[in-house]
Amino acid sequence: MDFFADVPASRRVQWLARFALLWAAGILARLVYLQVLHYQDFREYARSQQTKLKPIAAPRGVIYDRDMHPLAMSVPVETITINPLLIKDHAFAAHLLGGVLGIGETELLEKIQSAAAEKRGYLIVARRVDADRAARLRQLNVDWIRYEPESIRRYPNGTLAAHLLGSVDHEHSGNAGVEMHFDDELAGTPGEEWVTADVRTVGFDSSVKTPPRPGRDVVLSVDRRIQFAADEALREAVVENQCEAGTAVALDPRTGEILALSVYPTYDPNEAPKSKGEYEIRKNRAVMETFEPGSIFKTFVIAGALERGVVTRNDEIFCHNGAFSLPGRVVHEAKNGYGTLTVEQILAKSSNIGAIKIGMKMQEKPLRDFLLQMGFNSPTGVELPYEVPGVVHPLAKWTPGSIGSVPMGHEVTATSLQLARAAAVIANNGIMVQPRITRAGSAQLRPVSFESTAPRQVIRPETAMELRLMLETAVEEGTGKEARIPGYRVGGKTGTAQRYDKATRKPVHRYDASFLGFAPVTNPSVVVLVTLHDSRLYGGVIAAPVFRKIAQTALLVRNVPRDKEEPVLAAAAPVVEPVAEKPAALDPPPAPAAGETESVALGPAVPSFAGKTVRQVLEEATAAGVPVDVNGSGLAREQQPAAGTRLLAGQRVQIRFRP
Amino acid sequence: MATLARTFGNAGWDEAPRSEARKRDAAVSETADSDIYLLRPLPNEGVFLYVKRFDNTRVVRQADPHARRTAWKTIGGSCAAAALLIGLLFPGAYRLLAGFQIERLKTETREARMLLETLTYEEAYRARIQRVHDTAVAKGYQPPAAGQVEFAQPKASVARLEPAAEPEK
Numbered sequence: 170m171d172f173f174a175d176v177p178a179s180r181r182v183q184w185l186a187r188f189a190l191l192w193a194a195g196i197l198a199r200l201v202y203l204q205v206l207h208y209q210d211f212r213e214y215a216r217s218q219q220t221k222l223k224p225i226a227a228p229r230g231v232i233y234d235r236d237m238h239p240l241a242m243s244v245p246v247e248t249i250t251i252n253p254l255l256i257k258d259h260a261f262a263a264h265l266l267g268g269v270l271g272i273g274e275t276e277l278l279e280k281i282q283s284a285a286a287e288k289r290g291y292l293i294v295a296r297r298v299d300a301d302r303a304a305r306l307r308q309l310n311v312d313w314i315r316y317e318p319e320s321i322r323r324y325p326n327g328t329l330a331a332h333l334l335g336s337v338d339h340e341h342s343g344n345a346g347v348e349m350h351f352d353d354e355l356a357g358t359p360g361e362e363w364v365t366a367d368v369r370t371v372g373f374d375s376s377v378k379t380p381p382r383p384g385r386d387v388v389l390s391v392d393r394r395i396q397f398a399a400d401e402a403l404r405e406a407v408v409e410n411q412c413e414a415g416t417a418v419a420l421d422p423r424t425g426e427i428l429a430l431s432v433y434p435t436y437d438p439n440e441a442p443k444s445k446g447e448y449e450i451r452k453n454r455a456v457m458e459t460f461e462p463g464s465i466f467k468t469f470v471i472a473g474a475l476e477r478g479v480v481t482r483n484d485e486i487f488c489h490n491g492a493f494s495l496p497g498r499v500v501h502e503a504k505n506g507y508g509t510l511t512v513e514q515i516l517a518k519s520s521n522i523g524a525i526k527i528g529m530k531m532q533e534k535p536l537r538d539f540l541l542q543m544g545f546n547s548p549t550g551v552e553l554p555y556e557v558p559g560v561v562h563p564l565a566k567w568t569p570g571s572i573g574s575v576p577m578g579h580e581v582t583a584t585s586l587q588l589a590r591a592a593a594v595i596a597n598n599g600i601m602v603q604p605r606i607t608r609a610g611s612a613q614l615r616p617v618s619f620e621s622t623a624p625r626q627v628i629r630p631e632t633a634m635e636l637r638l639m640l641e642t643a644v645e646e647g648t649g650k651e652a653r654i655p656g657y658r659v660g661g662k663t664g665t666a667q668r669y670d671k672a673t674r675k676p677v678h679r680y681d682a683s684f685l686g687f688a689p690v691t692n693p694s695v696v697v698l699v700t701l702h703d704s705r706l707y708g709g710v711i712a713a714p715v716f717r718k719i720a721q722t723a724l725l726v727r728n729v730p731r732d733k734e735e736p737v738l739a740a741a742a743p744v745v746e747p748v749a750e751k752p753a754a755l756d757p758p759p760a761p762a763a764g765e766t767e768s769v770a771l772g773p774a775v776p777s778f779a780g781k782t783v784r785q786v787l788e789e790a791t792a793a794g795v796p797v798d799v800n801g802s803g804l805a806r807e808q809q810p811a812a813g814t815r816l817l818a819g820q821r822v823q824i825r826f827r828p
Numbered sequence: 829m830a831t832l833a834r835t836f837g838n839a840g841w842d843e844a845p846r847s848e849a850r851k852r853d854a855a856v857s858e859t860a861d862s863d864i865y866l867l868r869p870l871p872n873e874g875v876f877l878y879v880k881r882f883d884n885t886r887v888v889r890q891a892d893p894h895a896r897r898t899a900w901k902t903i904g905g906s907c908a909a910a911a912l913l914i915g916l917l918f919p920g921a922y923r924l925l926a927g928f929q930i931e932r933l934k935t936e937t938r939e940a941r942m943l944l945e946t947l948t949y950e951e952a953y954r955a956r957i958q959r960v961h962d963t964a965v966a967k968g969y970q971p972p973a974a975g976q977v978e979f980a981q982p983k984a985s986v987a988r989l990e991p992a993a994e995p996e997k
Contacts, residue, residue, distance in 0.1 A: 226938075228945065238952065238955075239948065239949075239952045242945070242948065242949055242952065243945070244945060244946055244949045245942035245945050245946060299946075300942060300943065300946050318942070323949055323953075325949060325952035325953040325956050326952075326956045326957055326958065327956065327958065329956075329957060329958070364931070365927075371928065371931070372927075372928075372931035372935075373924055373927035373928045373931055374927045374931070375930075375931060375934070393957050394957065396957075397957040397958070397961065401961075725971055773967070773968045794966060794967040794968065815968075816968060
């Protein structure tokens, strides 16, 4: 039992020393093992635990309208993932997450249990959760929830300019419209950084491995107010007239900037297409589809004839009283037959026979050459994908009857944008400018990929001026009366192209109804083309009103000076209504002057404020949407205008209070 | 039992007192063995304790002329060592704390940017043109007709476009 009793002390000390030496040798060996033999391995292992490679987000660029209102932008969201191996109570976790994220608890519980059973430490619970919900989850402060930053593309105006903007796919790449054309500029390149963290995964050091390249913003030439007017007017026209579809293009003839490009039926780019049919709706008909323009094409035929000196504005042409024989067929006027008409009248009355005879005078080759010069048969070069060039057949394909079809806008096809560009030539004193969707002058924000062709003189300014006057006559006296805008001189041309049944290849009584116009004639600020496909009515009836609404909005928004005398309308005279026993103390209402036109009163009806306190009056006025001016204190004694009167735009109700 | 005290206690420095005690015990037991009627001695009966008291109240430590210097040297050395240690460790510690702060600020910046983007979208959504249009319709705001003149304060006395009266000649 007493082992050391008989062992000399010096020996025991020696044993102890040997043991200590052995101990130290063991530690030294372990240190050599850790620090020398496996130094690199453990270093890498430690680094892998402490240092993580994290992505640095590079948000996709914002698309703005010309006034810097965002039309498309990326919104940060987060994907919620969990580590099921760290969860102690699966049912509670499912209840917690389900409540905040709005996911079915049972389904989530099954997923968590399944992942835990398979020893999986990663489970995606919800993708693209908004910041609000992610913040609510963060407040729970649990260590088994992870947040992965992502972004989602949003279009705050919904369907506004949907075909123009396009959309992005699930990988955030543009798949249509501006999103697709400027994908390289808009899409940023995410970077990467090494982040060193402590045991609680709180970072304390980081170094950028690859710097991110944020996406560039794009400023469009579109004005959202004009675009909205175009969308609304087009939608109403298509729905009311039971058309298949409609397109509208508004552009500035001087710069080529597209102010609005609308297609109906439209879609919400915030939502992914759910069926194959929706892909067809998402097609931008204004640049991806051609159609026979019909009578609006007469404008360019006559322009060519004037430019080449074949005819003059006042030349008289016999129109065969409504029936004109051509090889293999007889051409009729759309409505009435005409005898002799001047060139101006031919355009105003949209005489088919007159246009054909002008085309025949011009002859096939010069006519075709001029049409090519006006930009037909070639894409405009606008920054939108899948633009088609349209068709002006080569002369070899022209039949003897072609000269009877092309001047009427048949046997040729063009896109809406091509037609608008050609009209812009007339509106811009004969200078052709390339249409563009990015705003001119925003060099800092303009994407680098834009390449424009230099403006070129296509027709003489004199010809353009003469055509503008002739087109004004077409609106004032001809088929385009519905396009008149009070205060402005408007030029334009109606067009109604008969459609063909693709199956039978025979004409049917359905039309592509169009109106091509500009305003003001003096110095055109906007060119608008409206086409309603598969309609039952003519362009002058259904397309011209759409033109008027769009052009009127554009002129108002762009603050274009009026170039036509209109009677000045004064605001409706206010009526004083004494609400108390005391007679009106305010200025008496003036009697309307003779011949003075009354303004349209469309505002809210004014309620009676008699005997009410200031607070009551303000509450009631706010609820009714009536702007009021408060004078004095106490109870309302007088008001003008009187109760029941409908307010004019900008008018306010004057209320006088007395104790 | 091989206790530590026993292990080192038997190293030889207390061997003499122990042997004397053993001798005394042996003498007592011899006396007891000679007379069987005598009371047997109690164990350790022959051990006597004696306490000698010392009065150290009048003892005074001899003054050490080098004590103060030694003390200051110790203090100075300790402070220098501490300063050296702090000087060596401070940059690393400061860097670590600053690193935490920088990373926290980076995270805050990122979150602030995300919040800004979210709010920008929120603003754009609330100011969408359809909503503006609906509000304008609900409030009865209409763009003026061509040629219509509107006055901010439609007072009858001034809301007239009357030509200025010609001065009398």
